[in-house]
Amino acid sequence: MNTIIQNILVVIAIILALGFFIKKLFLKNQKSKKECGGGDNCGCH
Amino acid sequence: MSKQINVALIGNPNTGKTSVFNALTGLNQKVGNYPGITVEKKEGVCKLPRGVKAHIIDLPGTYSLNASSLDENVVIELLLNKNDKDFPDLAVVVSDVENLKRNLLLYTQIKDLEIPTILVINMADRMAYKGISLDLEYLETHLKTKIALVSTRKNQGIDKLKNLISNYKDLSISHCIDLSEIDPAYFKNLQSAFPNQLIYKLWLVITQDVNFGKTDRNEIDAVANFKTKSKNDLKRLQQKETIKRYQFINDVLKKGQTIDVANAKDLRMRLDRVITHKIWGYAIFFIILLTIFQAIYDWSSVPMDFIDTTFAAFSEWTKNQLPNGAFTNLLTEGIIPGLGGIVIFIPQIAFLFLFISVLEESGYMSRVVFLMDRLMRRFGLSGKSIVPLISGTACAIPAIMATRNIENWKERLITILVTPFITCSARLPVYLIIISLVIPEGRFIGLSYQALTLMFLYLLGFGTAVLSAYILNKVLKIKSKTFFVVEMPNYKLPLLKNVALTVLEKTKSFVFGAGKIILAISIILWFLASFGPGENFNNAEEITKKAYSTENLTSEELQQKIASHKLEHSFIGIIGQAIEPAISPLGYDWKIGIAIISSFAAREVFVGTLATIYSVGNDDEDTIKNRMAGEVNPILGGPLFNFASGISLLLFYAFAMQCMSTLAVVKRETNTWKWPVLQLIIMSVFAYIVALIAFQLLK
Structure with missing residues (x-):
């Protein structure tokens, strides 16, 4: 695995991580409505 | 005939x-x-x-x-x-x-x-x-x-x-309750729309779509411009009806029925007499709690050590197998240690839920609710607040949602506001790692100091919640209390299948729920800790070598100095040092400060964050606990995680509102930002002050 591929993978990982937080912060209500109120799987952790 | x-x-x-x-x-x-x-x-x-x-x-x-x-x-x-x-x-x-x-x-x-x-x-x-x-x-x-x-x-x-x-x-056909009292205007309208019908029959038809005679809900809508209510309003009225009926029944049974528990002769009643006794009941509950926390420590130490060393070895193995590069570093210094920081707690979380599940299945938990009801009433809360408070030991989110069945708004609000004080499962990893670092391993009458500390933290959370409720009760002034009915199930042997399923589901939910956040945070933290602006970061090697040229450092020591210099001048180091003045009076360094900020996403992220920060630039195959134990306080010298800073951190996490999901749910349930913002400010300030006092007294 050369340096370029490694760097590309790192960039992808960082974009995915940032995307996850953007989704969690801004699209949170949709998830909550679907899953909260039942078990513990409410996205609180 | x-x-x-x-x-x-x-x-x-x-x-x-x-x-x-x-x-x-x-x-x-x-x-x-x-x-x-x-x-x-x-x-x-x-x-x-x-x-x-x-x-x-x-x-x-x-x-x-x-x-x-x-x-x-x-x-x-x-x-x-x-x-x-x-x-x-x-x-x-x-x-x-x-x-x-x-x-x-x-x-x-x-x-x-x-x-x-x-x-x-x-x-x-x-x-x-x-x-x-x-x-x-x-x-x-x-x-x-x-x-x-x-x-x-x-x-x-x-x-x-x-x-x-x-x-x-x-026989008399007179009514038990006057239904119209629960909403006089609505029932007056209903009666005038159907003057010849029995009002309770109409009410049953409206609420349950049951046809009788020629009247049905559609006709009620059409005739005499009668406006029936929305489904939610009807449900609320139905709840009010049930409460009114139970109030009537309670009043009648108060004088008409006497239950003398002292005269009861059957086994269940005998057990209940002891288990719900006003002194022995609490003593038994206390002993059960002690046993649980002791067992959590005793039983999980072996699997925890195994997981910790396995992750450290896996990180090392990955580093050796993959070619050098940024992605390899991300895996070995960011993702693997970060995930290891949560997986290590699986044994303790599983044992905690195993005990809770056994207590629930056996019928004992209902007795605990009954015991707590008696206690809580003295602090101004009704029994209905107990279910959310007890379920708050798993997670505050479903607990806050569970307050929906408290009809009295102020009582519900108080329960919502105090529930985050209850020790949730997300606090457990923070408590466990800090306790293992700062509390000695000795025993007192067979009980380890560490288990006693953990139990004390659970009681502290519960006590703070109850005390806050008492204060809020005085401030908000609740006039009427809601009624709480709990049916005591018979005692039974827990079903192995049910217990196993509960443990599996709760542990899975904890690991996968937290795992996603920790994975994302580990990636971002690794990036922020591995890169930095300016000469200080880019020429770290030369600067460090120059600075230590007069000292005879081994190659390993020099590498550590270089890694430390890079971390201090990385993006995260710069952010951390900016906030350090605010947290150093509490005994924390900038790395703990970063962990506190990132754990605002979820408390358990604290351990994963520290594991990632301490792993960046570190080639040693070492466990999270050992790395944390080896950290030195940059100002005072000596171990960073000592008794004073450890207790200060434990108290900070016991009181601080470190959970953005909880705040979002409080906003949704109260329909305003006022309460979550107040909750955040009051809890954070209180946590800061208590942690500050604790450190300054103990250092």
Whole structure:
């Protein structure tokens, strides 16, 4: 695995991580409505 | 030939209704189905005094007239349809002497339909065992009916019941409650739209879509411009109706029924007498808690050590297998240590839920709720707040959602505001790692100091919640309290399958829920810790070598100095040092500061964050715990995680509102940002002050 591929993978990982937080912060209500109120799987952790 | 009386036998399931039916009808019975459905219909004939005959129908068991199943619907359809050939001249409501309070709900509903009703109190032979005595005269007067005390097992009271049935015309048909009181304007409108109809029948039709005569919900909408309410409003009114009925039942039973627990003779009552005792009950609960926390520590140390060393070895193995590069570093210094920081707690989380599940399955948890109810009332909270508070030990989110069944708004608000103080499972990893670092491993009467500290933190969370509720209760002034009814289930051996499923589900939810956040945070933290701006970061090697040129450092020591210099001048180092002045009085360095900020996403992220920060630039195969133990306080010297800073951190996490999901749910439940913002400010400031005092006193 050369340096370029490694760097590309790192960039992808960082974009995915940032995307996850953007989704969690801004699209949170949709998830909550679907899953909260039942078990513990409410996205609180 | 005299007319045959139509009698409907109605009652909650398991009240011995069918035994009463058999005792009344003997062999004169037939079994069929209700037209069009497969619900069984049992009918029989009973010979009464003076040659009168009663046609008796044993209706399916139902808890109330708020039907939720086809069986229950059969009961309501019959009671609402006067044109039905089986419409009863008399309803015989069968109740069980041990569950009279719950059984009377159905009785009051049937009574309010103006059907002559007799109350059968069955299983009378159990009264002595249970220490129950009844003032029948008082009950008959206040329940406005005649009562037959029956024991079908000993064939007692059946003749009296037959006599009462034959004299059913003497029975009063007056109501138990005045329904219109729960919403006078609404019921006044309803009555004026249908002046010739019984208001309670109309109400049942509206709430349950049950047709009777020619009136149905659509017609109610169309006729006389009557505006029925939304589904939610109707549900709220139904809840109010149920509460009003239970208030009526409580008032009647307060004088009409005495339960002398001291005279009870059966095993369940004997156990309950001890387990719910006002002193022994709490003592037993305390001992059970001690045992649980001790076991959590004793049983999980081996698997935890195994997971910790496995992750460290896996990180090292990955580094050796993959070519050098940024992505390899991301895996070995960011993702693997970060995930290891959460996986390590699986044994302890699993053991905690194993115990909770066993306590729930055995029936003990209901007794704990009962015990806590007694305690909480002294602090101004009702029993209904206990269920959310106890479920808050798993997670505050479902706990806050569970407050929806508290009708009184202020009481609900107080419960919402204090629930985040309860020690949730997300606090557990933070507590466990800090306790293992700063509390010695010694024992006191067989109990480890570490287990005692963990239990103290749980009690501290509960105590703070109760105390805050007391203060809020004084500030917000609650005038009326809601009622709380809890049914004590029988004690039973927990089913292994149920326990295993609960443990699996809770552990999975904890690991996968937290895992996603920790994975994302680890990636971002690794980036922020591995890169930095300016000369100080880019030329770290030269600067460090120059700075230590006069000292005889080994190659390993020099590498550590370079890594440390790079970390201090990385993006995260710059952010961390900017916030350090605010947290250094609490005994924390900038790395802990970063962990506190990132754990605002979820508390358990704290450990993963530290694991990632300490791994960046570190080639050693070392466990998270060892890395944390090896950290040195940059200002005071000595271990960073010492007794003073450790206690300060524990107290900070016990009180701080470190959970953005909880804040979002509080906003949604209170419909304003005012409460979550206040909650965040008050809890954070309080946590900061307590942590500051603790560190300054103990350092």
